[in-house]
Amino acid sequence: MTITRRSEPTEGRHRPYTIGDAASDRLPGSSFAAGTRLRAHVGTGVRYILLTVVAAMFLFPIYWAVVVSVDHRSQVFTLPPHLVPSFDLNPIRRALVVLPWAKYFLNTTIITLATIVSVLVTGALAGYSLALREFRGREVLFAVLLAALMVPPEATLIPDYVITARLGLLNTLAGQVAPVAANVYAIFLFRQFFKTLPPSLWEASQLDGVSWYRYLSRVAVPMARPAVVTVTLLTFASQWSAFEWPLIITQGSRARPVEVALSFFQGFDGTHWREISGAALITMLPILIVFSFAHKYIVKSVAGDTGDT
Amino acid sequence: MARLQIEGAVKSFGSTRAVDRVDLDVADGEFAVLLGPSGCGKTTLLRLVAGLEQLEQGRILLGGRDVSQAAPADRDVAMVFQRYALYPNMTVFENIAFGLRARKIGKSEVAQRVERVAAALEISQLLGRRPGTLSGGQRQRVALARAISREPKLFLMDEPLSSLDTKLRSTMRAELKRLHHRLGATVLYVTHDQVEAMTMGSKVAVLRDGRTVQVGSPSDIYHRPADDFVASFVGSPPMNLLDGTVVRAEPGMVVVGVGSASLTLCGTDWSGTASGMGVRIGVRPEDLRLGPPHDSRHRLLGDCTVEVSEPMGHETVLHVNLGGDSLVVRTSSDGLPEYGEKVPLAIDPARVHLFDVSTGVAVGAATEGSVLSPVGAAR
Numbered sequence: 033m034t035i036t037r038r039s040e041p042t043e044g045r046h047r048p049y050t051i052g053d054a055a056s057d058r059l060p061g062s063s064f065a066a067g068t069r070l071r072a073h074v075g076t077g078v079r080y081i082l083l084t085v086v087a088a089m090f091l092f093p094i095y096w097a098v099v100v101s102v103d104h105r106s107q108v109f110t111l112p113p114h115l116v117p118s119f120d121l122n123p124i125r126r127a128l129v130v131l132p133w134a135k136y137f138l139n140t141t142i143i144t145l146a147t148i149v150s151v152l153v154t155g156a157l158a159g160y161s162l163a164l165r166e167f168r169g170r171e172v173l174f175a176v177l178l179a180a181l182m183v184p185p186e187a188t189l190i191p192d193y194v195i196t197a198r199l200g201l202l203n204t205l206a207g208q209v210a211p212v213a214a215n216v217y218a219i220f221l222f223r224q225f226f227k228t229l230p231p232s233l234w235e236a237s238q239l240d241g242v243s244w245y246r247y248l249s250r251v252a253v254p255m256a257r258p259a260v261v262t263v264t265l266l267t268f269a270s271q272w273s274a275f276e277w278p279l280i281i282t283q284g285s286r287a288r289p290v291e292v293a294l295s296f297f298q299g300f301d302g303t304h305w306r307e308i309s310g311a312a313l314i315t316m317l318p319i320l321i322v323f324s325f326a327h328k329y330i331v332k333s334v335a336g337d338t339g340d341t
Numbered sequence: 342m343a344r345l346q347i348e349g350a351v352k353s354f355g356s357t358r359a360v361d362r363v364d365l366d367v368a369d370g371e372f373a374v375l376l377g378p379s380g381c382g383k384t385t386l387l388r389l390v391a392g393l394e395q396l397e398q399g400r401i402l403l404g405g406r407d408v409s410q411a412a413p414a415d416r417d418v419a420m421v422f423q424r425y426a427l428y429p430n431m432t433v434f435e436n437i438a439f440g441l442r443a444r445k446i447g448k449s450e451v452a453q454r455v456e457r458v459a460a461a462l463e464i465s466q467l468l469g470r471r472p473g474t475l476s477g478g479q480r481q482r483v484a485l486a487r488a489i490s491r492e493p494k495l496f497l498m499d500e501p502l503s504s505l506d507t508k509l510r511s512t513m514r515a516e517l518k519r520l521h522h523r524l525g526a527t528v529l530y531v532t533h534d535q536v537e538a539m540t541m542g543s544k545v546a547v548l549r550d551g552r553t554v555q556v557g558s559p560s561d562i563y564h565r566p567a568d569d570f571v572a573s574f575v576g577s578p579p580m581n582l583l584d585g586t587v588v589r590a591e592p593g594m595v596v597v598g599v600g601s602a603s604l605t606l607c608g609t610d611w612s613g614t615a616s617g618m619g620v621r622i623g624v625r626p627e628d629l630r631l632g633p634p635h636d637s638r639h640r641l642l643g644d645c646t647v648e649v650s651e652p653m654g655h656e657t658v659l660h661v662n663l664g665g666d667s668l669v670v671r672t673s674s675d676g677l678p679e680y681g682e683k684v685p686l687a688i689d690p691a692r693v694h695l696f697d698v699s700t701g702v703a704v705g706a707a708t709e710g711s712v713l714s715p716v717g718a719a720r
Contacts, residue, residue: 232426235393240440240491241414250439254430 094316101310123306124314130307131293132285133314139205140289140315143278144271146209151267152260154214156253159222160244164234174223181216193280202281208289211277212270218263225256261329265322269330272319290315342527343404343494344369345390351398352385359385361551362399367544372521372528374542376535378574382551383531387497390529392416404494419488420497424504425480427472427487433459434468437487444491458490461520478509485517489524498530502537514540535575539563547571567703569696572623578658578669580623584698590614595705597622597695600664602642604690606707613697613704620704623694626658626671630687631678639687640713647678661686688713 096113101124103117161167162174192211201207229252237247253260275291282288294315297308323330345367352360359382367373375383388394390401392413400409408416427436434455441451459465462482472480481501488496501517502510518541521528532538538545539559546556547570555567566572572580585599595611597604599622614620630639642663649660657677659670663686670686678684690711695704 230424230426232422232424233428235391235413236420236422236426236487237439237443238393238413239391239416239418239420240443242440242443246443251428251430255428 094313097309097313101306101313103306105306123304124310127297127307127311128314131296131311133290133293133311135285136288136290136293139287140272140291142205143208143274143289144268146205147212147271148264148267150209150213151215151218152263155218155222155259155263156248156256158214158219159224159226159259160248160252162219162223163226177216177219189277189280192277196281203283203287205287207281208274208278208287212267212274215263215267217266218259221259221263222256225259226252229255258332261326262332265326265330268322269319342369342525344402345373345495345527345529346402347386347390347399348402349399350386350389350396350401352382352389352394353397358551360389363548363551363553365546365553365556367527367529370525370527371543372518372530372541373544373546374538375529375531375546375548376533376538376542376575377548378533381548383533383548384499385551386548387420387499387529387531390416390495391418391420391497416495417493418495418497419491419493420499421481421484421488421501423500425472425484427480427483429472432469432471433464433475433483433486436472436483437490440487440491454490455486458486461489462486477505478513481505481513485520489520494527496526496528498528500532500534501530503532503534510537517541535577539575547574565703565706566623566694568701569621569623569703570701572694572696572703576625578626578671580625580694581629581668582696583622583624583666583668585620585622587614587616587618587620590616590618595695600643600666602713604693604707604711604713606690606693606695606705606711608705608708608711611695611705613702614695619698621696621698621701623696624688624692626669628689628692629668629670630689631659631661631670631672631684632687633685634687638689638691640690642686642688642713644683645686647680647682647684650677650680652677 099113099115099117102119102121103114104120107114107118158177162170162177188211196202196207196210199207199210201210233251234247237251242250273291274289278287278289278292279295282292285293294308294311297304297311345365347363347365350360350363351358361382363382363386365373365386375386377383385394389396392408392411392415396409400407402408403416403418428439431439437455437458438451441454446454455468456465459468462485464479464482464486467475467479467483472483475483481504484501502513505513514537521541530537530541539562542559544556545559545562547554547562547567549570555562555571557565562571562575566575566580569582573582583599585597585604587595588598588603589596590611593607593611595606595608595614597606597620604622629642631645634641645661645663645668647659648662648667651658651660652674654674657672657674659672659677661668661670661684668686690713691707691709693707693711695706696702697704
């Protein structure tokens with residue numbers, strides 16, 4: 033049995049909407065639907081225009097860096113700005129040759145990877161203890177850790193430097209990993225995630241004779257994949273672009289990361305904008321590559337959404 | 342397999358005593374069921390046996406060895422959890438093998454055991470799948486397979502069928518029973534479902550407020566309830582309880598006044614009764630009958646009014662009102678009275694239970710030869 037409403041005759045139902053359509057003007061139901069569709073189209077259009085404007089605002093600095101890096105020296109400071117470059121690749125070539133980039137990239141890669149592993153291990157272990165192990169003062173300890181989040185990083189700069197110096201870690205890769213080897217945010221994230229695991233999983237493991245570290249490594253951490261992804265991405269982003277601390281504790285190319293190497297072009301003889309722009313674009317590449325693959329997770333991480341990734 | 346002995350087990354949470362001096366002896370190969378309502382301490386008792394909770398007093402012996410202080414892993418028990426507790430990130434094979442590997446069992450032995458137990462539970466085709474892709478019944482089988490593969494001394498099961506639908510639950514009940522016969526395993530099974538307890542257990546322990554109220558065979562629990570709590574908890578629909586008074590108590594016989602009638606009950610021992618004592622008279626729904634008595638066993642109790650009818654197909658459960666008391670009658674589905682109709686209600690006096698109204702404790706059960714007299718006959 034087919035039920036047909038009077039206001040929606042079957043012959044008009046599948047016709048595409050056109051403004052001024054005589055049939056739809058006559059039928060109140062159809063003109064209402066058409067009006068709704070038109071408003072929806074306009075809404076989508078406005079949304080896309082806004083998104084395009086915002087995207088352009090974010091992309092422009094990158095484009096500007098490209099323009100500066102391949103333009104003639106004299107055209108870098110012209111007003112109105114010179115938006116179509118003249119493709120002089122010499123500054124980038126110079127920037128690539130003048131510094132041992134491979135060494136800097138290697139340093140940054142080692143520092144970033146070591147920090148990610150360290151933050152994951154310490155975060156998972158501490159998060160596990162704070163979530164699932166019973167011990168005296170557990171909640172107080174957690175509160176103290178959270179309070180540490182409120183201390184501005186500048187306040188710990190000098191103590192960190194003194195400790196690093198006393199440990200003999202100045203101008204080393206380890207000296208750049210140690211102060212950030214454990215991260216309260218990662219601990220918090222793992223703790224919250226482990227708390228959501230059904231207690232029966234750990235109990236089943238206990239009855240099976242599974243040790244806590246085997247349970248942690250084989251069950252709890254693999255199940256905390258969203259937390260692992262979030263911590264990895266946020267640590268990568270912050271360590272790859274770390275500048276202040278490496279600048280303070282490193283000299284020469286032995287332990288310097290790429291971000292600090294960029295400052296080489298800001299010398300006593302002024303800033304070499306074309307070279308610095310070219311080099312900045314190169315150092316930015318890994319982040320852009322990672323972002324292109326993992327932008328969905330990064331957005332979720334920053335938004336604090338650790339749901340199913 | 343091994344014998345389980347629980348002696349004077351005590352466990353409290355704050356000021357609440359969850360398990361209060363519980364004794365229980367489960368023979369080697371026995372299927373024992375802990376039955377009771379929510380919060381009666383049955384799961385806590387099971388967790389004490391597993392070692393997931395620490396005993397405050399008493400001790401637990403498994404195969405004659407005191408395991409009260411042993412870690413869960415050292416007790417050689419396997420547990421099937423209410424919500425299965427399968428590792429979601431592992432395949433069915435890995436789920437079963439995880440505990441075996443932790444016990445340093447060789448790789449080929451692990452594979453053999455997993456395949457053997459999977460074949461026994463008909464889940465061989467699921468070994469490569471993850472728990473998230475399985476149905477409730479399949480997950481339950483995997484959880485069972487994981488427990489069985491360990492070949493433990495004792496199986497602990499915490500309401501393992503409660504998450505399944507009615508049909509699957511009935512299938513799994515039969516399957517668990519078959520499995521128990523085949524393995525000859527000692528099982529301690531927790532449930533609040535008296536159907537599960539009655540159909541599966543060879544021994545049932547009824548718990549209330551952390552204490553064992555009665556331990557016995559399902560038949561004992563049903564036919565000789567230790568108190569009015571067991572009487573009303575076991576059986577579906579539950580036993581009818583009516584308040585009455587002991588009119589006369591003699592050795593081997595007691596006369597009880599209930600409503601407008603009096604019951605002369607025969608039995609071996611009515612020593613717990615005395616004249617004037619308040620009692621609760623218990624009668625199972627199947628021991629009541631609608632219509633005038635047409636056999637030698639049943640006696641007319643009075644006229645009742647039909648209030649609610651629950652047809653089940655093979656039988657009908659009727660809620661009737663007898664002089665202000667609500668009673669439940671189990672009857673065949675033929676020729677049923679209408680709603681509001683007044684019909685005679687007959688009782689089998691030989692199947693009547695008496696409980697002390699102040700303590701709830703059973704003071705005796707009637708036997709053959711008990712009779713019901715009309716109003717005032719015994720007074």
